[in-house]
Amino acid sequence: MPKKRTAGERSIDPASQQILIRADELGLDTAFSRADAMAACPIGMGRSGLCCKNCFMGPCRLTKEGQVGVCGATASTIAARNMARAIAGGAAAHSDHGRDIAFTLLAAAEGEAQGYQIRDTVKLQAVARHYNIPAQGKTTAALAKEVALKAIAEFGQQTGQLAFVQRAPNKRQQAWKRYGIVPRGIDREVVDVLHRTHMGDDQHPEHILKGALRCALADGWGGSMIATDLSDVLFGTPAPKVGQVNLGVLAGDEVNIVLHGHEPTLSEMIVAAASEPELIAYAQSKGAKGINLAGICCTSNEILLRQGVPSAGNFLNQELALITGAVEVMVVDVQCIMQALPNLAGKFHTKFITTSPKVMIEGSLHIEFDERRALDIAREIVRVAIDNYPNRGPVVIPDDVEDIVPGFSHEYINYMLGGSYRASFRPLNDAIMAGRIRGVVADVGCNNPRVTQDKSHTWLVREFLKRDVLVVQTGCGALASGKMGMVTGEAALEYAGPGLREVCEATGMPPVLHMGSCVDNTRILTVLAQMAQEGGLGDDISDIPAVGLAPEWMSEKALAIGAYCAASGACVIFGLASPVEYSGEVTRLMEEVWEKELGGKLLFASDDETILQRSLEHIDRKRAALNLPVYDPSRFGRSGDARMRALRALPLEARAEALYGGVK
Numbered sequence: 051m052p053k054k055r056t057a058g059e060r061s062i063d064p065a066s067q068q069i070l071i072r073a074d075e076l077g078l079d080t081a082f083s084r085a086d087a088m089a090a091c092p093i094g095m096g097r098s099g100l101c102c103k104n105c106f107m108g109p110c111r112l113t114k115e116g117q118v119g120v121c122g123a124t125a126s127t128i129a130a131r132n133m134a135r136a137i138a139g140g141a142a143a144h145s146d147h148g149r150d151i152a153f154t155l156l157a158a159a160e161g162e163a164q165g166y167q168i169r170d171t172v173k174l175q176a177v178a179r180h181y182n183i184p185a186q187g188k189t190t191a192a193l194a195k196e197v198a199l200k201a202i203a204e205f206g207q208q209t210g211q212l213a214f215v216q217r218a219p220n221k222r223q224q225a226w227k228r229y230g231i232v233p234r235g236i237d238r239e240v241v242d243v244l245h246r247t248h249m250g251d252d253q254h255p256e257h258i259l260k261g262a263l264r265c266a267l268a269d270g271w272g273g274s275m276i277a278t279d280l281s282d283v284l285f286g287t288p289a290p291k292v293g294q295v296n297l298g299v300l301a302g303d304e305v306n307i308v309l310h311g312h313e314p315t316l317s318e319m320i321v322a323a324a325s326e327p328e329l330i331a332y333a334q335s336k337g338a339k340g341i342n343l344a345g346i347c348c349t350s351n352e353i354l355l356r357q358g359v360p361s362a363g364n365f366l367n368q369e370l371a372l373i374t375g376a377v378e379v380m381v382v383d384v385q386c387i388m389q390a391l392p393n394l395a396g397k398f399h400t401k402f403i404t405t406s407p408k409v410m411i412e413g414s415l416h417i418e419f420d421e422r423r424a425l426d427i428a429r430e431i432v433r434v435a436i437d438n439y440p441n442r443g444p445v446v447i448p449d450d451v452e453d454i455v456p457g458f459s460h461e462y463i464n465y466m467l468g469g470s471y472r473a474s475f476r477p478l479n480d481a482i483m484a485g486r487i488r489g490v491v492a493d494v495g496c497n498n499p500r501v502t503q504d505k506s507h508t509w510l511v512r513e514f515l516k517r518d519v520l521v522v523q524t525g526c527g528a529l530a531s532g533k534m535g536m537v538t539g540e541a542a543l544e545y546a547g548p549g550l551r552e553v554c555e556a557t558g559m560p561p562v563l564h565m566g567s568c569v570d571n572t573r574i575l576t577v578l579a580q581m582a583q584e585g586g587l588g589d590d591i592s593d594i595p596a597v598g599l600a601p602e603w604m605s606e607k608a609l610a611i612g613a614y615c616a617a618s619g620a621c622v623i624f625g626l627a628s629p630v631e632y633s634g635e636v637t638r639l640m641e642e643v644w645e646k647e648l649g650g651k652l653l654f655a656s657d658d659e660t661i662l663q664r665s666l667e668h669i670d671r672k673r674a675a676l677n678l679p680v681y682d683p684s685r686f687g688r689s690g691d692a693r694m695r696a697l698r699a700l701p702l703e704a705r706a707e708a709l710y711g712g713v714k
């Protein structure tokens with residue numbers, strides 16, 4: 051009989067625990083209870099074997115030493131193929147998101163995208179420079195059209211290299227050339243992996259993984275980077291904003307619309323529609339006080355960063371939001387949307403609306419997104435929600451809500467550290483070189499109901515802060531820290547070690563920087579590239595004392611991110627378990643051969659203490675290789691700037707205003 055975990059074992063978040071208890075009382079299933087009922091397959095997860103289903107001579111399950119598949123495929127070949135296909139799946143999802151944004155930019159430039167405008171012309175010019183497109187003498191619309199067409203062409207490019215590859219340090223580009231993994235075209239690299247892993251093709255584990263790395267780079271320095279950059283052009287480059295997070299953002303007396311998925315395109319229009327006076331008046335005519343928007347997952351991160359729309363939480367909050375009974379409409383676009391949602395919505399009054407031409411789920415209302423009528427579609431969805439408000443039954447909304455200050459784009463970090471006239475990463479590099487900051491950790495990625503929600507993310511973030519490690523976050527990891535009140539800057543200072551605190555107090559930089567959604571991990575690549583180019587920390591990303599973590603990962607996209615970060619020179623550590631554990635050869639390739647060839651590696655560790663220790667070892671090894679002083683916290687903490695201490699006495703809005711200059 052599988053063990054049923056208590057609410058406290060399922061999540062560390064009190065709001066989640068409260069709603070999980072309600073789910074049990076109402077007899078409702080969630081991902082948590084389904085995970086309890088369904089043990090993970092030890093072969094599928096690579097612990098006790100490997101499974102290949104690439105052809106119908108199988109599926110072949112390899113569970114004994116030396117066993118091979120019907121075609122003769124070895125455990126290493128199968129493990130490498132499975133890993134490569136997962137990376138290609140993740141890269142395809144991210145990159146297709148980028149393609150959709152590029153088409154929206156094109157439509158906006160041609161005046162055919164209702165409600166959209168080009169909000170950041172400075173970013174548009176920066177992206178044009180990366181594409182070697184001259185901006186002089188062109189209207190914004192003409193330049194945006196050229197940029198959009200160039201971005202779209204990157205997907206179908208067959209030869210040469212992706213344009214954004216040149217944004218990496220020179221040494222990194224040389225490493226990719228030497229190892230033969232420079233990405234040629236985005237779609238080409240995804241297709242290449244699917245082809246080479248078909249039955250009877252590439253059966254050399256290292257060669258298969260080289261294809262996977264090239265595909266991952268086509269995501270990190272291609273599709274995802276396009277998604278981030280063009281979203282900034284269309285919707286504005288993020289700067290710090292005060293927001294709120296957790297299930298307590300749902301309103302008891304307003305029409306609640308929850309926006310879930312990943313793309314900002316439709317959700318930005320729903321934000322615009324929900325603030326229209328006619329629709330607010332219509333909501334009031336139905337007895338509601340107003341219209342309340344809340345996000346889930348990375349759509350949430352997108353609109354939280356740019357619009358300050360509150361977040362109802364991360365991946366595992368999606369079902370819990372519905373179980374409050376307070377959601378009139380949940381609107382989804384793409385990725386990380388559980389199929390259980392429409393059925394669960396049906397237990398309440400909630401309408402569940404799919405909108406992507408790529409995503410239909412039985413039991414949902416499908417209102418298809420079309421950028422030419424985006425604002426009208428957004429208004430239609432808001433009306434559906436308002437009309438549904440009178441049908442609301444009993445509601446339980448947890449009180450839990452925390453302030454959060456997200457929006458640390460690499461442009462803003464640059465400005466924050468160097469000022470408007472000398473934007474620079476110099477102060478950050480100097481602080482690492484002096485040992486005030488020991489190193490940098492990127493804690494990113496998902497929740498997974500097989501482990502306690504948010505526990506690994508938040509424990510690791512606190513432990514790193516204590517040891518003077520600066521933390522950057524994206525995706526569901528950032529929302530996990532947000533729910534624990536650790537993304538308001540000043541709050542996290544309570545945990546920060548003496549050197550890190552000193553730097554943060556002097557510069558106003560929070561010790562935990564929320565940089566965006568899953569595709570925005572490319573912002574982290576840009577920061578690392580610029581730190582390498584700034585000088586003092588070597589001349590490549592692999593020289594920087596930095597580690598990437600995904601301690602609660604679950605998606606193929608997480609593996610694609612891990613692979614492109616490793617190929618970019620980072621040490622990347624994933625939690626839970628290794629999907630290639632059964633193959634010592636593939637494990638060795640990803641840890642040792644990648645490190646030798648590329649300076650980065652991807653490894654798996656099943657407990658948080660090991661993740662912490664291996665990360666610190668890596669950071670200290672990189673410090674030693676750069677001849678930097680050995681990390682010694684006793685040297686710091688006596689200077690700093692009393693400004694932050696005084697600011698901490700102020701309410702959050704006033705603090706943010708003083709620190710980040712007029713954020714709203």
Ligand code: SF4
Nearest residue numbers: 102105108110119121
């Ligand atoms: Fe089995 Fe080979 Fe077919 Fe995989 S490709 S299912 S190992 S026969």
Ligand code: MSK
Nearest residue numbers: 348386495496525526
């Ligand atoms: S939403 S990919 S659960 S981070 Fe980007 Fe969260 Fe992971 Fe989805």
